[in-house]
Amino acid sequence: xxxxxxxxxxxxxxxxxxxxxxxxxxxxxxxxxxxxxxxxxxxxxxxxxxxxxxxxxxxxxxxxxxxxxxxxxxxxxxxxxxxxxxxxxxxxxxxxxxxxxxxxxxxxxxxxxxxxxxxxxxxxxxxxxxxxxxxxxxxxxxxxxxxxxxxxxxxxxxxxxxxxxxxxxxxxxxxxxxxxxxxxxxxxxxxxxxxxxxxxxxxxxxxxxxxxxxxxxxxxxxxxxxxxxxxxxxxxxxxxxxxxxxxxxxxxxxxxxxxxxxxxxxxxxxxxxx
Amino acid sequence: xxxxxxxxxxxxxxxxxxxxxxxxxxxxxxxxxxxxxxxxxxxxxxxxxxxxxxxxxxxxxxxxxxxxxxxxxxxxxxxxxxxxxxxxxxxxxxxxxxxxxxxxxxxxxxxxxxxxxxxxxxxxxxxxxxxxxxxxxxxxxxxxxxxxxxxxxxxxxxxxxxxxxxxxxxxxxxxxxxxxxxxxxxxxxxxxxxxxxxxxxxxxxxxxxxxxxxxxxxxxxxxxxxxxxxxxxxxxxxxxxxxxxxxxxxxxxxxxxxxxxxxxxxxxxxxxxxxxxxxxxxxxxxxxxxxxx
Numbered sequence: 048x049x050x051x052x053x054x055x056x057x058x059x060x061x062x063x064x065x066x067x068x069x070x071x072x073x074x075x076x077x078x079x080x081x082x083x084x085x086x087x088x089x090x091x092x093x094x095x096x097x098x099x100x101x102x103x104x105x106x107x108x109x110x111x112x113x114x115x116x117x118x119x120x121x122x123x124x125x126x127x128x129x130x131x132x133x134x135x136x137x138x139x140x141x142x143x144x145x146x147x148x149x150x151x152x153x154x155x156x157x158x159x160x161x162x163x164x165x166x167x168x169x170x171x172x173x174x175x176x177x178x179x180x181x182x183x184x185x186x187x188x189x190x191x192x193x194x195x196x197x198x199x200x201x202x203x204x205x206x207x208x209x210x211x212x213x214x215x216x217x218x219x220x221x222x223x224x225x226x227x228x229x230x231x232x233x234x235x236x237x238x239x240x241x242x243x244x245x246x247x248x249x250x251x252x253x254x255x256x257x258x259x260x261x262x263x264x265x266x267x268x269x270x271x272x273x274x275x276x277x278x279x280x281x282x283x284x285x286x287x288x289x290x291x292x293x294x295x296x297x298x299x300x301x302x303x304x305x306x307x308x309x310x311x312x313x314x315x316x317x318x319x320x321x
Numbered sequence: 322x323x324x325x326x327x328x329x330x331x332x333x334x335x336x337x338x339x340x341x342x343x344x345x346x347x348x349x350x351x352x353x354x355x356x357x358x359x360x361x362x363x364x365x366x367x368x369x370x371x372x373x374x375x376x377x378x379x380x381x382x383x384x385x386x387x388x389x390x391x392x393x394x395x396x397x398x399x400x401x402x403x404x405x406x407x408x409x410x411x412x413x414x415x416x417x418x419x420x421x422x423x424x425x426x427x428x429x430x431x432x433x434x435x436x437x438x439x440x441x442x443x444x445x446x447x448x449x450x451x452x453x454x455x456x457x458x459x460x461x462x463x464x465x466x467x468x469x470x471x472x473x474x475x476x477x478x479x480x481x482x483x484x485x486x487x488x489x490x491x492x493x494x495x496x497x498x499x500x501x502x503x504x505x506x507x508x509x510x511x512x513x514x515x516x517x518x519x520x521x522x523x524x525x526x527x528x529x530x531x532x533x534x535x536x537x538x539x540x541x542x543x544x545x546x547x548x549x550x551x552x553x554x555x556x557x558x559x560x561x562x563x564x565x566x567x568x569x570x571x572x573x574x575x576x577x578x579x580x581x582x583x584x585x586x587x588x589x590x591x592x593x594x595x596x597x598x599x600x601x602x603x604x605x606x607x608x609x610x611x612x613x614x
Contacts, residue, residue, distance in 0.1 A: 055418070058415065058418060059419065059423070061415070062415040062416070062418075062419065062427055063427065065412070065415070066426075066427045066430040066431055067430065069430055069431055069434075069488070070430040070431075070433060070434075072434075072445050072446065072449050072488070073433060073434070073445070075445070075448075075449060075456055076444075076445045076448065079448065087454065088453075088454055091456055091459075129344075132340070133340040133341040133344060134341060136337040136338065136340060136341065137337065137338045137340075137341035137342075139337060140334045140337040140338045141338075144330060144333065144334040144337070145330065145334075146330065146331050146334035146335070147331065149334075152338065152342075155345075159345075159349065161545075161597070161598050161601050161602075162349070162353065162594075162598070163545070163548075163549050163593065163594060163597045163598075164349075165549045165551065165570055165593075166356065166549075166570075166573070166590045166591075166593045166594040166597070167349075167352040167353060167356060167590070168573070168574075168577075168590075169356065169359075169366070169573060169577045169583065169586050169587055169590055170351075170352035170353075170355035170356045170359065170587065170590075171348060171352045172366070172577070172578075173355065173359075173366065173367065173583070174347070174348070174351065174352060174355070176367055189344075189347075189348055190348045190352075192344050192348065193341075193344055193345050193348055193349045198341065222333070223333045223337065224333075224336075224337075227337075248436060251438065252436075252437070252438040252439065254438065254439045254440060254552045254556075255551060255552055259574075259578065269438075270438040270439070270440050270441075271440070273440050273441070273444065274440050274444075274556065277444075284448055284451070284454065287444055287448065288444070288445070288448060290444075291440075291441045291444040291445060294438055294440065294441050295437050295438060295441045298436050298437065298438070299433065299436060299437070301436075302432075302433070302436040303429070306425075306429070309436070310496055313493060313496055313497075314496065314497070314500055317497060317538065317542060
């Protein structure tokens with residue numbers, strides 16, 4: 048028994064060291080962001096000698112970061128809402144209703160898992176241009192509202208809701224919409240929360256599409272915007288790190304608060320029941 | 322059942338699926354069609370073009386940068402897919418042996434990078450690897466004897482982008498492997514150790530075979546994801562130095578948005594599209610076949 052214990056302690060020590068090394072760049076970014084620029088370039092100090100938040104003050108006052116936050120929050124929230132509502136409705140129809148073309152629709156949704164949306168950016172851009180949506184929230188949002196896996200996850204969860212509940216609601220005279228929103232949705236709040244959080248994080252983090260469709264600095268999301276600061280003001284390390292920390296903060300907090308949900312959503316969207 | 326109620330049901334179904342279908346047709350199906358259609362024309366990015374048949378494809382197969390991009394994309398895939406999967410498995414195996422708060426804390430440290438926007442990741446690593454002040458430079462100096470501006474060095478650029486990508490995306494694999502490892506019944510290991518099996522034997526005879534379906538899944542997801550490499554490259558090297566990190570999606574971007582060649586860009590996009598669909602089908606079949614044997 049004693050031998051196993053020593054082995055476990057060694058493994059624990061090794062794991063902790065590996066984890067700290069893995070996360071070190073994150074620590075380094077945060078530490079750099081709260082140092083004065085002069086200390087940053089003076090040599091490697093693993094703890095800041097002087098605490099200096101002027102990099103954050105600069106970012107807030109001298110860049111468009113507040114605008115970028117608003118754009119990111121606005122577009123990500125709207126994308127999440129639209130994705131959840133249209134996918135849930137579609138998943139409900141696939142799971143509970145009989146209609147012509149149901150099987151075909153299901154197969155089309157499944158097949159679209161394989162389509163690499165990155166290959167579509169050129170034609171999507173042309174489309175957004177036709178709609179007059181280049182450089183607007185609508186232009187950022189629209190091509191991001193189709194996430195086929197969300198439909199499939201909802202279908203699977205609705206499949207496992209007991210039929211008796213549905214029959215009872217029907218006897219009470221509920222319409223399909225009422226059954227969905229008053230019965231199936233409340234029964235699946237957990238999965239709805241999980242899918243919402245991951246969709247929000249994914250749209251917040253999306254770089255390629257907002258980068259292509261947005262042409263003015265005021266309309267950028269924060270993920271795209273932070274690349275502008277270096278270009279416009281030259282290299283300043285503490286300031287770059289402060290802006291990176293600020294861009295990452297909302298998704299990092301969302302993950303830390305809703306860790307279990309994020310994990311669940313990742314499992315579900317890769318086909319493993321979480 | 323009365324016909325009226327059946328019609329009503331169909332109508333309800335249509336109302337429920339309509340928003341998804343409409344969005345799907347507009348922003349997904351139509352762009353797929355448009356991409357194929359445009360690839361046979363000489364259209365600029367914005368505006369109509371004339372039918373030119375296979376000219377864009379002929380041009381593509383004579384374009385040196387296309388071959389460079391294909392090669393670099395595959396090089397990047399080779400540098401990331403298998404290592405990322407194995408590292409993910411290793412980390413997951415370390416984490417599942419821990420308990421409670423320690424386990425949760427360690428998992429956060431390994432997983433956190435995955436949740437970050439790509440621009441944050443590249444900013445952080447550009448600072449960590451900065452030639453003059455980067456905290457990792459002493460390490461590079463110790464190994465190679467000199468400081469290296471890694472993103473400006475043709476030899477180092479791609480492996481570094483690959484390393485950063487592994488750091489960034491590994492958490493996803495770790496999660497999948499942890500859940501798979503937890504699903505292996507502990508009695509298997511107990512029985513095996515009663516029979517005197519070593520840890521290595523246990524891994525080869527129990528863990529690895531039972532883990533294979535998830536390993537196959539991770540490999541496939543990785544492969545498809547890494548073929549679409551663009552963001553990190555664009556942000557860290559812009560395809561340089563000397564096109565040594567130029568990748569397919571970047572060629573699409575350059576032709577469409579940099580050189581206003583909508584038709585030709587679409588042809589390259591079709592190539593990427595076909596490559597990814599083909600690889601996902603092929604690899605899925607291969608892995609399924611191997612999983613059965």
